[in-house]
Structure formats: C-alpha cells, structure tokens
C-alpha cells in the first residue's frame with residue numbers, strides 16, 4: 616500500500632507507520648499537500664540529459680541529485696528529510712524547488728520582523744528591465760552591469776532618503792519569437808511612510824529616469840513600480856501580498872518544455888549567463904534581520920533544512936529510505 620499518514624484517525628494510539636519495501640514514496644505534508652518529489656526528479660533527469668548533450672562535465676553530478684532520500688518519521692507520522700545530497704546547480708529543478716521553499720520561509724520571518732520593527736513602513740514592488748540580449752555571454756555581462764547600476768540607484772539621495780530595506784531577485788525570461796533573453800530585477804522595497812508625502816514621492820517616470828542614469832544607457836528602459844496592497848487593509852492581507860511578490864525567481868517551465876532543441880539552446884545560454892551570478896540579494900534592514908536571525912544562504916546554503924514543517928524528531932525515530940528508479944520513473948521505498 617501507499618504511504619499514508621494517520622493524524623486524522625480516531626484510534627491515534629493504535630496508529631502504526633505502515634510503509635513497506637517497494638512502496639511508492641509519498642510525502643504528504645501537515646497541511647495536506649503532497650511534495651512532488653517525482654515530478655521534480657523527472658525534470659532533474661531531463662535537465663541532466665540536456666547538460667550531457669551539451670557536454671557539460673557536471674551532467675553526471677546533476678543526475679545524481681536527490682537520488683536517495685532518507686527520512687525520519689515524526690510522532691504524528693509525517694516524513695522529515697534526514698539525509699540527502701543536492702547538486703546545487705543553478706537550473707536544477709529539484710534544487711530550485713528547495714530554494715523556493717527556503718526563500719518563502721525566510722521571507723516570512725524577515726518581513727514579519729521588519730513590520731514589527733517599523734509598523735508604519737510601506738512596501739513597493741519595483742521591476743527594472745533592460746533591452747533583451749541574445750546570448751549567454753551578453754547575458755552575463757548585462758547582469759553584472761545591472762547589479763552595479765542597482766547599487767548606484769539605491770545610493771541616489773532621492774531613493775536612499777526613504778529606503779528602509781530591499782530584496783532583489785534576478786529573473787531571466789526567454790522570448791521564443793526571436794530567441795532572446797530578458798534579464799530583469801524584481802525588487803521588493805520597504806520605504807518610510809514619508810515616501811508618499813509630496814516631494815518625496817517618486818513616480819514611475821522618476822524611477823525610469825534614475826534607472827536609465829544608473830545603467831548609463833541611451834534608451835528609456837521599461838520600469839514598473841507599484842505600491843504593494845492587500846485586498847483589504849488587514850495586516851495579514853498586506854503581508855500576504857508582500858510575500859507573493861517576493862518569490863524565488865527561477866521557474867523551470869521557462870527552460871524545460873520538452874522541445875529538446877529549444878531547451879538545449881536555452882539551458883546552454885542560461886548556464887553561461889548565470890555563471891557565478893547571485894540571483895537573490897537583501898539590503899539594509901532586511902540584511903540586518905537576516906544576520907540577527909542567522910538565516911542561512913538561500914542559493915548556496917543547506918537545501919535539506921528549508922524551514923518547511925520542520926520538527927525535532929527523536930533519535931530512535933523510524934527511518935524511511937527511498938531511491939529513485941529511473942526505469943520506472945518513481946521513488947521507491949527500500
């Protein structure tokens with residue numbers, strides 16, 4: 616039978632963790648949702664195949680990502696990841712899923728603390744773009760220029776005087792019409808309430824002008840800015856809207872589409888473009904809070920402990936071993 620958890624059963628005392636050899640792994644979370652290990656691993660194998668085709672030496676390493684999973688079983692019958700090896704490749708669908716869980720968890724902590732410290736502050740969502748680029752090297756150079764420009768932008772007096780904290784995420788989308796790449800920054804900005812007072816307010820036009828100046832370009836870049844608002848003014852609604860804008864920026868659906876030729880082209884260029892690039896950056900108050908809370912690096916840090924439903928389990932807790940079977944395309948309990 617399949618792995619099931621028993622927290623809803625009436626005879627809790629009699630519950631027994633029933634999971635047998637050759638069962639298909641199922642990892643149902645406390646909130647009732649199921650972790651899609653299989654779906655992510657299938658994509659990981661496809662990504663590794665593309666890397667092999669492109670003669671990347673890391674292909675085998677990527678292929679071994681989360682091949683074997685060791686879980687401990689909590690008292691309530693849930694699985695908690697105990698041992699695993701992740702490849703940490705930039706585009707790995709398994710690793711990026713773990714990074715996104717970790718980032719959501721951390722952002723919740725950071726934003727809660729920031730609001731606690733400065734309850735009257737407001738949030739903006741800023742998108743900074745440049746012209747599309749056509750290959751990986753150009754992408755890499757452009758991202759470097761954008762990072763430099765961003766650091767200039769936040770130092771401009773008009774920006775810095777109301778700036779409290781920021782979180783910057785780098786996203787690169789693909790335009791299939793002309794095979795170009797669109798690098799852009801999504802920035803969540805926390806500002807003092809005075810930002811909205813008369814002279815201090817920056818319009819979209821103002822932000823566009825400052826970004827153009829910071830990028831030192833001769834065309835008008837597309838910039839978008841909006842205040843983050845909840846559906847209602849309730850605190851939780853506003854916080855929900857803030858967190859919604861601050862998600863991990865890599866979506867595997869952008870580069871793993873099953874069109875092998877197209878995906879190989881995209882992966883090849885993104886590997887070059889994102890090489891040694893950090894895609895997440897925190898600044899000012901958010902950075903201070905990260906330090907205070909001792910939050911681990913989202914991109915290169917530990918991907919086993921992502922803060923999601925983590926519980927202490929006893930030394931003697933039961934273990935579940937699962938291994939990926941590439942012929943049968945699933946994880947099976949050993």
Ligand SMILES: [Zn+2]
Pocket residue numbers: 659677680681701702703704707708709710
């Ligand atoms: Zn991986």
